[in-house]
Amino acid sequence: MVKIVAGITAAAAVFMLAGWLAFVPSQKEPAYRFVAAWGEKGSSPGQFNDPTGLAVANGELFVADARNGRIQVFDLDGNFRRAFGKTGKQPGELGRPMNLAVHDGELYVAEYFNDRVQIFALDGTPNRIIGETGSGPGQFNAPGGVAVTRDGNLAIADFYNHRVQFLRPDGSFILQLGTTGKTGVGPGRFNYPTDVAITRNGTVFVADGYADRIQAFTSDGRFSHKWGGPLAVNISGPFDGWFAVATSIAIGPKGNIFVADFYNDRIQKFAPDGTFLTAFGETGSKAGQFRHPVAVTVGENGDVFVADFLNNRIQKWRPAD
């Protein structure tokens, strides 16, 4: 009997070790170091009420300040520059702005409540609106994030429609990934996608939020690869390379992928093929700690900016020397 128990224990240990080696990657790069944090809860300039999206352009950081219905703009050291927008549905107004993108001198704002993408000049002038409420082509049900290709086409994470839509600059439909209104964990299916990022060569990366994984597609929409937990089939966890809801995705200057790992209170960094590189952050409210990082973006010099959701602040991180 003792031999049987010992045998089962040994087999379980071997099985767990094999699982660990197979599904928990080792760190390939040093972690990042904390540089600065700014913000607190409120509605004054420099304060936030749910920061939910970030983008960097021309030496400025754009922050979606969701419950305040505005975009706040800072220099890259956290000094307030300006703000625009207010809660509402009219052009120039915002309904829960989420993940942001900048392309060709314009800011693209996914509006969760207004079911549209609104495009502003970087000075805050509203330029145009794409989309409307619905589940048809070019319509949205709570868009969570947007990315723009080099030629100006849009890819939008259409959260409650469980799909990613590709649209032309005028909003006309090109194609969609996923099945409208249906969740799934197979390749090319989604479970509440939250954000999209596109590399210079056109590869499309989708933060498949509640599937706890990242999916990659070619520029014409063909599935390429996926990662996040064992086999990337909606298994969440706290280990390196696993996720507990991926809420934002960004591409660094060297083409690496940064993901806001919401419930794990960290940012994870990957090579484009999904190889885990490093992670940073831990749970808390002190410097360098997160209470649910919801959005991430990367500056041209590699500095990483994080929207620290429940702490109502922005954090700046830098690659370790």
Added chain:
Amino acid sequence: MNHILRAALSLMIVIGALAPAFAMGQGYRLGVDGLACPFCAYGVEKKLSEIDGVERVETSIKDGAVIVIMNDGAALDETAARQAVQDAGFTLRGFTKLPAGDTGK
């Protein structure tokens, strides 16, 4: 006598004008688990706001509570609330009608 009538009329007009400002619709507290993420909380707010008669919805991400305030004279149907929460991807765990004048805060 005219002065008294004029004063009474003025008072009635002022009260009539101010009454809507002080009127408060019925409030409800809904129990919904797992509201820590803005995509979740905003989704519940959005779906509940689409119900006829809802004046505003407030979610507390910290304690997972959802407060629904109705327009004056309107009531929140539990079945409609349950469906809205389900449409947002969640399950309704509790439905409590708040005492008159209570906004759940």
